[in-house]
Amino acid sequence: MNSDPAKVGRAPITATEKLIECLSKDGCVIATDFTSVEDLAQVQDDVNPYMEGYTEIRAHLFPPQYRWCGGIFGRSETVRNRWLAEENLDLVRDHFLTTTLTPPGGYDGATFESKPVLAFSVTLDIGPGAKQQPLHRDDYLYFHRHRDLTKSGYEIGTDMMMLMFVPAVKTTIENGATLVVPGSHLWDDVRTPVDNEVCYATMTPGEVLLVLGSTWHAGGGNVTTDVRRPQHTFFFTRGMYRPEENPYLSYSPQQVLSWSEKSQSLAGMNRDTLAFDRTNYLVPSALYAESTKAQIPDK
Ligand SMILES: O=C(O)CCC(=O)C(=O)O
Numbered sequence: 249m250n251s252d253p254a255k256v257g258r259a260p261i262t263a264t265e266k267l268i269e270c271l272s273k274d275g276c277v278i279a280t281d282f283t284s285v286e287d288l289a290q291v292q293d294d295v296n297p298y299m300e301g302y303t304e305i306r307a308h309l310f311p312p313q314y315r316w317c318g319g320i321f322g323r324s325e326t327v328r329n330r331w332l333a334e335e336n337l338d339l340v341r342d343h344f345l346t347t348t349l350t351p352p353g354g355y356d357g358a359t360f361e362s363k364p365v366l367a368f369s370v371t372l373d374i375g376p377g378a379k380q381q382p383l384h385r386d387d388y389l390y391f392h393r394h395r396d397l398t399k400s401g402y403e404i405g406t407d408m409m410m411l412m413f414v415p416a417v418k419t420t421i422e423n424g425a426t427l428v429v430p431g432s433h434l435w436d437d438v439r440t441p442v443d444n445e446v447c448y449a450t451m452t453p454g455e456v457l458l459v460l461g462s463t464w465h466a467g468g469g470n471v472t473t474d475v476r477r478p479q480h481t482f483f484f485t486r487g488m489y490r491p492e493e494n495p496y497l498s499y500s501p502q503q504v505l506s507w508s509e510k511s512q513s514l515a516g517m518n519r520d521t522l523a524f525d526r527t528n529y530l531v532p533s534a535l536y537a538e539s540t541k542a543q544i545p546d547k
């Protein structure tokens with residue numbers, strides 16, 4: 249594996265053109281000067297009371313060395329009003345994920361626009377002894393397919409996800425720095441990474457790693473005996489990847505729990521395949537059954 253951090257491009261958060269250029273070329277980039285030590289400490293304070301470890305109900309999700317906290321967008325004002333309000337990031341995200349359509353007939357030539365939405369926000373803390381995640385593309389979650397773009401070059405419109413990783417500590421090869429495969433966003437669905445194509449995106453606190461949904465990556469293994477690797481993680485998708493009617497606000501937990509499994513499934517409330525509709529990794533029917541404990545208080 250490639251331990252040369254220079255393999256992953258870097259540019260200041262204000263250099264949006266450069267960030268867009270690197271993402272188009274490599275499918276990943278590290279933006280520097282994204283946040284301060286104070287804001288990192290604040291977010292850590294905000295999520296710490298809610299960090300969870302291994303429980304049987306989530307045993308299939310993570311190895312026992314992981315700790316996590318879902319819904320951090322709701323738990324941290326600093327996440328909402330500073331990190332995700334960062335206008336340079338809006339520009340970068342909008343460049344890759346905004347969708348427009350001018351439907352023929354009936355709409356007076358109006359163009360409709362769908363902006364990216366936050367699909368998941370979670371702190372992932374990799375503890376000593378944890379194994380590396382398998383390398384993967386996050387957009388397979390949406391069954392997204394990929395054409396070979398290695399000869400033609402990147403095409404805007406081909407990605408439907410962008411990921412943002414904000415390390416809370418210095419990340420190293422030893423403590424579980426995220427692995428990325430620069431250029432792999434251009435690959436078709438046949439090619440898979442080999443060792444010398446994989447790089448460690450080691451970062452210092454204050455930086456953020458941006459990764460397109462089609463780029464191969466993984467959480468690293470942690471071979472230390474005593475250093476944890478907390479990292480705040482945000483996944484964005486194109487805005488239309490969600491139901492038209494919001495089922496979670498349309499039906500009460502009591503209603504949903506009284507339904508047949510088939511009805512719950514049709515409304516997307518108990519499908520445990522892959523990772524949809526989850527709150528802190530539980531599907532709504534499981535969450536409702538677990539009841540009040542998992543509610544995310546606004547802060
Ligand atoms: O924690 C990391 O470094 C990567 C996590 C990741 O890729 C994922 O959960 O999909």
Ligand SMILES: [Fe+2]
Binds near residue numbers: 384385386465466
């Ligand atoms: Fe991932």
